[in-house]
Amino acid sequence: PDDFASAARGSSPARREREAIMSIAHVGALYGHSPPFEFLESVRQLLSDRPEWRSRLRISFIGRRSLSADRAIREFPYPETLEIVDHVGKREAIRRMHDADVLLVLSAPGLARYLPSKLFEYLASRRPVLIFGSAGESSALVDKLGAGLLCPAGSGDALGEVLVRLHDLDLSPHDTAVGAWLQDHRRNALSARAFDTIESVMSHTSNDEDSRSHRLTEARSKLARLRA
Numbered sequence: 001p002d003d004f005a006s007a008a009r010g011s012s013p014a015r016r017e018r019e020a021i022m023s024i025a026h027v028g029a030l031y032g033h034s035p036p037f038e039f040l041e042s043v044r045q046l047l048s049d050r051p052e053w054r055s056r057l058r059i060s061f062i063g064r065r066s067l068s069a070d071r072a073i074r075e076f077p078y079p080e081t082l083e084i085v086d087h088v089g090k091r092e093a094i095r096r097m098h099d100a101d102v103l104l105v106l107s108a109p110g111l112a113r114y115l116p117s118k119l120f121e122y123l124a125s126r127r128p129v130l131i132f133g134s135a136g137e138s139s140a141l142v143d144k145l146g147a148g149l150l151c152p153a154g155s156g157d158a159l160g161e162v163l164v165r166l167h168d169l170d171l172s173p174h175d176t177a178v179g180a181w182l183q184d185h186r187r188n189a190l191s192a193r194a195f196d197t198i199e200s201v202m203s204h205t206s207n208d209e210d211s212r213s214h215r216l217t218e219a220r221s222k223l224a225r226l227r228a
Contacts, residue, residue, distance in 0.1 A: 004094060004124040022167060024130065025060045025100035027093050028118040030069040034106040036061070037072055038153040039132050045156025047078050053160065057081055059104075062088060062096055097125040102166050103148075105131045105138055112136030120185065123147055123178055128166040132159075145181060146174035191223060 030036055047054050060083040061073055076082055088096070097103060103122040115137050122129050129148030131139040142148035148169070151162040171178075183189070199216060 003090065021058055022056055022101050022163060023058045023060065023099065024102045024104050025062060025096055026104040026106070027062045027097055027121070028116070029063050030061060030065040032066060033111065034108060036069055036106060039104070039106055040072055040076055042132075042153060042156050042159045043081070044077060046160050047081065049156055050160060054078060054081065058083065060085060060096065060100070062093065094121070094125065097121065097127060100127055102130050102163065103127045105129060107131050107133035107136055107138050109134045114138075115141065120182065124182055126171055126175070126178070128169045128171065130162065130166060145178050147171060147178060195220065
């Protein structure tokens with residue numbers, strides 16, 4: 001959350017200049033575990049079946065890409081809809097999150113129990129989140145926090161309907177809940193809970209209290225040096 005503290009809330013100048021355009025941003029790497037193929041196919045269907053969307057939609061892929069992902073993006077039949085940006089620094093990534101109307105998470109079936117790191121930053125940016133693909137931990141979290149919507153793959157019409165709902169989504173009633181969740185999932189909070197778990201397990205498997213305490217103290221010191 002500290003990285004986003006100085007970023008202005010609300011519409012940025014870039015967003016206000018193009019109020020008629022909905023911008024979607026995927027900020028992060030596109031590799032084998034998160035291919036964009038099904039998402040691009042749903043976008044293609046939407047633009048083909050409902051041509052009015054062609055002048056309303058802009059999609060940015062920001063970050064490194066696999067060769068297959070890069071090829072699929074560059075071969076997309078409506079290139080004017082897409083923006084391709086290579087890896088950027090953290091400050092620029094945050095700016096682009098704030099400039100977007102919707103932030104995209106690609107959720108493959110094998111990632112049902114996985115929360116991608118970008119989702120933490122998306123939540124901190126307070127922009128509506130589109131979870132595209134399979135239901136799982138990510139879609140359950142954004143639903144719980146009122147932070148976005150899930151769109152299954154396979155239908156351009158379904159994508160269009162979800163985008164309209166995301167455009168009208170009011171995030172403000174959930175600011176407190178999102179802030180509390182982010183604070184509870186900072187690295188120091190997660191590390192403390194991890195050590196509590198380890199300590200609980202070790203207390204049942206070791207009778208050598210002094211040795212156990214020494215190992216935990218040593219592990220905490222190593223973690224502090226790594227975080228520093």
